[in-house]
Every structure is written in structure tokens, then in C-alpha cells.
Amino acid sequence: MNFSADTRFHRQLFLFNGLLPAVLILIDGWRGKLGANPVEYVTRATGVLTLVFLILTLLVTPLRKIYGWNWLLKQRRLLGLYAFFYGVAHLLTYLAYDRDWQLQTVVGDVYKRPFIALGMFSFLLMVPLAVTSTNAMIKKLGGPRWAQLHRLTYYTAIGGVLHYWAIVKSDVTYPFFFAVIVTLLLGWRVVMSIKKARGAAPRAL
Amino acid sequence: MKDSSPIPSSEVTPEETFLNRRFFMKSAIWAGSTLATAGLYRSFSPRPEVEDTGTAIATVAEPSLQTTLAADERVNSFTDIAGYNNYYEFSTDKSAVAAKAKDFVTDPWSVQVGGLVQKPRSFDLADLLKFESVERTYRFRCVEGWSMVIPWVGFPLSKLLAMVEPLSAATHVAFETYYDIKQMPDSRYAGIDLPYVEGLRLDEAMHPLTLLATGLYGKTLPNQNGAPVRLVVPWKYGFKSIKSVVKITLMDREPPTTWSLANPGEYGFYSNVNPTVDHPRWSQAHERRIGEMGSRPTLMFNGYAEQVAHLYAGMDLSADF
Numbered sequence: 001m002n003f004s005a006d007t008r009f010h011r012q013l014f015l016f017n018g019l020l021p022a023v024l025i026l027i028d029g030w031r032g033k034l035g036a037n038p039v040e041y042v043t044r045a046t047g048v049l050t051l052v053f054l055i056l057t058l059l060v061t062p063l064r065k066i067y068g069w070n071w072l073l074k075q076r077r078l079l080g081l082y083a084f085f086y087g088v089a090h091l092l093t094y095l096a097y098d099r100d101w102q103l104q105t106v107v108g109d110v111y112k113r114p115f116i117a118l119g120m121f122s123f124l125l126m127v128p129l130a131v132t133s134t135n136a137m138i139k140k141l142g143g144p145r146w147a148q149l150h151r152l153t154y155y156t157a158i159g160g161v162l163h164y165w166a167i168v169k170s171d172v173t174y175p176f177f178f179a180v181i182v183t184l185l186l187g188w189r190v191v192m193s194i195k196k197a198r199g200a201a202p203r204a205l
Numbered sequence: 206m207k208d209s210s211p212i213p214s215s216e217v218t219p220e221e222t223f224l225n226r227r228f229f230m231k232s233a234i235w236a237g238s239t240l241a242t243a244g245l246y247r248s249f250s251p252r253p254e255v256e257d258t259g260t261a262i263a264t265v266a267e268p269s270l271q272t273t274l275a276a277d278e279r280v281n282s283f284t285d286i287a288g289y290n291n292y293y294e295f296s297t298d299k300s301a302v303a304a305k306a307k308d309f310v311t312d313p314w315s316v317q318v319g320g321l322v323q324k325p326r327s328f329d330l331a332d333l334l335k336f337e338s339v340e341r342t343y344r345f346r347c348v349e350g351w352s353m354v355i356p357w358v359g360f361p362l363s364k365l366l367a368m369v370e371p372l373s374a375a376t377h378v379a380f381e382t383y384y385d386i387k388q389m390p391d392s393r394y395a396g397i398d399l400p401y402v403e404g405l406r407l408d409e410a411m412h413p414l415t416l417l418a419t420g421l422y423g424k425t426l427p428n429q430n431g432a433p434v435r436l437v438v439p440w441k442y443g444f445k446s447i448k449s450v451v452k453i454t455l456m457d458r459e460p461p462t463t464w465s466l467a468n469p470g471e472y473g474f475y476s477n478v479n480p481t482v483d484h485p486r487w488s489q490a491h492e493r494r495i496g497e498m499g500s501r502p503t504l505m506f507n508g509y510a511e512q513v514a515h516l517y518a519g520m521d522l523s524a525d526f
Binding site (some may be wrong): 009013016017020021024028035036038039040041045048097100113115166170172173 | 239243
């Protein structure tokens with residue numbers, strides 16, 4: 001039996017597991033089990049989930065190239081959209097609880113607090129990617145241009161990790177963990193592109 | 206090329222078995238992935254299971270120092286107070302401190318009081334519990350922007366200081382928290398230098414609102430709240446209210462304090478609650494009261510301006526933050 005060909009099964013599996021944390025947060029919230037400070041918890045959890053799904057998205061290409069798991073490519077869009085979904089949830093908790101829906105104060109806040117600016121920048125980079133995630137948009141833009149645009153994911157991931165790093169008071173264990181993973185994932189791409197450039201160049205000898 | 210060794214029909218999996226096996230595998234993947242995702246999520250989500258193992262402390266009534274809560278302010282639940290703690294020696298995760306501090310040894314205990322005093326001495330647990338205890342319900346405002354209302358049990362620090370007779374040269378008081386990496390293995394992730402140290406000006410230390418707390422909700426302190434004895438300075442950000450005190454030293458200069466050593470641009474020596482002086486990374490104008498969804502305006506000196514504002518007369522509080 002060949003599971004790597006069962007795209008429908010993968011889709012259901014990824015869809016369900018991606019939504020599961022959101023469902024658990026809602027259930028815990030309904031039961032009043034989000035701890036003493038639910039707002040802080042939901043803000044942090046949705047932020048971390050955004051980073052987790054960005055990393056899963058960036059993991060697809062290395063896994064394909066190294067292990068030949070090409071079937072993953074068909075699920076990458078879903079992973080990216082989940083990163084956007086949790087990013088929207090993260091932004092909404094900020095707007096609702098940190099800003100009390102006083103949207104006119106957001107610009108000033110971005111200006112005043114560098115970590116808010118980093119977060120907003122990273123989120124805004126995801127917007128064009130979510131908008132151009134449909135098949136029609138891919139066709140309209142054309143493969144290479146679409147791929148070029150979607151490299152913005154790299155900057156979102158870097159900005160997201162810096163945003164996390166800038167908010168902790170002193171214990172940088174988690175931001176450091178995410179920074180290492182993002183560095184590895186982006187570093188691998190740099191190494192691959194250098195190798196490719198060398199391979200394409202005419203041999204000197 | 207013709208296959209010379211065709212698979213005998215006896216070895217071909219019957220369709221029914223094949224589908225069953227496939228169904229079984231899919232079910233296993235569903236169950237496994239669901240358990241893994243939920244388990245991973247659960248391992249990071251708060252588990253506030255708090256035990257109340259304290260023993261009762263007798264208190265005397267204090268008609269002159271009634272608490273000054275507004276009509277809409279409620280005392281926080283024991284679960285909130287004992288399940289959400291900043292105690293970096295145990296964990297930087299506020300929901301995890303209670304479990305990690307569970308086996309912290311607080312008996313025997315001794316507090317060394319010395320420095321510029323006439324009669325240096327140490328106080329053991331029994332000595333501390335001999336002080337006449339009072340109940341004080343104070344607002345507690347964390348520098349991170351959340352707050353609680355906590356019914357402390359303790360006695361004014363001034364009473365202890367009076368016993369050691371500070372010399373006239375003494376202007377400040379330094380405090381130090383117990384530190385033992387064996388009991389606090391996660392402290393290596395704290396990102397701050399330990400032992401934790403704090404300080405007050407002598408007049409702040411002698412102020413009647415400044416408490417050495419030995420309990421809350423009428424019982425001895427839970428470990429995660431700073432057992433067996435901690436400082437409570439209700440008009441300052443929570444980190445000034447140092448936990449599990451082992452050393453009190455009278456000095457003739459401002460002592461170093463942990464958070465201003467870690468980040469002098471963000472945390473000053475005074476750290477009075479002040480809605481008009483923002484933390485560089487967030488506003489201090491409002492606070493989230495634990496147990497409430499909306500936010501409350503933060504009060505000058507955490508609502509104790511009437512009692513303490515005179516201590517800072519003539520000072521620029523945005524410079525001496």
C-alpha cells in the first residue's frame with residue numbers, strides 16, 4: 001500500500017492536526033482552563049503556533065530534497081495558510097486586548113515599540129502570500145514569479161523569531177530554539193544555492 | 206522480458222485483507238498524529254493544579270490600617286495567586302513555578318540581618334512567626350502589566366529592623382533570596398544573575414505599608430509565593446517584593462538590584478508603580494487584573510499615593526524610575 005500517493009488522506013490529516021491546537025485553545029477557554037492570565041496565554045500560544053507552521057512550511061523543501069518526500073509539496077500551501085491563520089489570531093488578540101480595539105493607536109504603537117513593528121512587518125509580509133495562494137493566482141503570476149514572491153516567507157520567519165526574542169524579559173531559551181531552527185532551514189537553502197551556482201559554472205580544469 | 210517467476214496466487218493479498226490493513230494503518234496514523242499534536246500542545250499549555258499545604262497563622266485585627274480597595278475590586282482566588290508566579294529560580298513559565306517549587310526546603314531557615322546595625326542577629330522560622338501577624342490585603346502590580354489583589358499575612362519590616370537597631374549611617378536596606386542550584390536546577394535558564402538581590406531606601410523599608418509576609422489567605426506561604434518569608438512593597442512593581450529572603454543588610458549607599466543589573470535601561474532602583482512612566486517595551490498606563498477580561502487604569506503608586514507620595518517629594522520620577 002502506498003501512502004505517499006494518498007493525497008486526500010494527507011490533506012485530511014494535515015487539515016485536522018493543524019486545526020487541533022486552535023480547537024484545544026477554544027475548549028480550554030470554554031472550560032476556563034487557560035490559566036490565571038488567559039489573554040497572555042492565547043497571545044503567546046497563537047504567536048508560537050505561527051512560528052511553528054512557518055517552520056513546517058520551510059521544512060518541506062529540505063525534506064523533499066534530502067529524503068525525496070515529494071508528496072509533502074501538495075500540503076505546503078495548507079501549512080503556509082495555517083501560519084497565516086494563527087498569525088491572524090495572534091494579531092486579533094493584540095488588537096482586542098492590548099489595544100482594546102482602539103485601531104488608531106496601532107500606528108503609534110508600531111512606531112514606539114520595535115518588537116511590535118517586527119511582528120507587524122512579519123505579518124504584513126504574509127498577506128500577499130495568502131492572497132496569492134489560490135490556483136488561479138499561481139497561474140496568473142506564473143510559476144517562477146510566484147515562487148519568487150513566496151520567498152518572502154524567509155523574511156517573515158526571521159522577523160517572527162526576532163519579534164519573539166524582543167519580547168522576553170530575560171529567558172531566551174524558546175526564541176533561541178526557534179532561531180536555531182530557522183537558521184538551519186535558511187542556511188541549508190544558502191548552501192544549496194551556492195552548490196547549484198558552482199555546479200552550473202563551467203569547470204576551470 | 207517475460208517474468209520468469211510470477212507471484213503464486215497464494216501469496217497475493219486478498220483484496221479484503223488489503224483494505225482492512227489499509228483501514229487499520231490509516232486509523233493508527235490518525236490516532237497517533239492526533240495524540241502527538243494534542244500531547245505536544247498540552248505539554249506547553251498551563252496546568253494550574255495548586256495544593257494548599259499551608260498551616261494557619263493567627264493574626265490580630267488592625268483597625269487603623271484598613272485596606273483601601275475600590276468597591277469593584279475582588280481579592281484573587283488562591284489558585285490564581287499560587288498558580289501564576291514569577292520566580293525565575295524555579296521557572297520562567299509562571300504556570301510551571303508551583304509544580305517546580307513543590308519540594309523546595311524552607312525549614313530550617315534563617316535570615317541573617319546585619320550590616321550597619323547595632324545588634325546583628327539571625328532570625329529562624331520560629332523567631333519570624335513570633336512577630337505579631339496582621340492580615341493586609343494589597344494590590345500587587347507586576348511590571349509585565351498584570352495585577353492581583355492578595356490577602357497577605359505578615360508583619361511590618363520596621364518591627365524587625367527596630368530589633369537590630371540600625372546605625373545612623375544606614376540609608377538603605379539590601380535583601381537577598383536563597384539560592385541553591387541543586388534545588389533550583391532550571392535557574393540556569395533564568396537569564397538573570399543569581400542570587401536575586403533587591404533593595405529599598407531606609408525610609409521605604411521603615412514605611413508601615415512595607416511588610417515581611419509569612420503567609421497568605423491566613424496560612425503560611427506556598428513555596429512558589431516566596432516561602433517562608435518575603436518582602437511585600439505594595440506601591441512598587443512586584444519584582445521589588447523579593448521572595449524567600451535569607452539576608453537583610455543595612456548599608457550607607459544604594460544596593461545593586463537584580464533587574465536593574467540585568468537591564469538598567471528598563472528597570473530602575475525605585476520601580477514605583479507609575480502609569481505615566483512607560484516601560485520601554487510596553488505601556489504601564491493600564492493593567493490586566495487576573496480574573497478579569499478587560500483592563501483597568503493603573504493607579505499612581507498602585508493606589509497608595511496618599512500613604513507614600515511624600516517619600517518622593519521633589520524627585521523626578523521619570524528619571525528615578
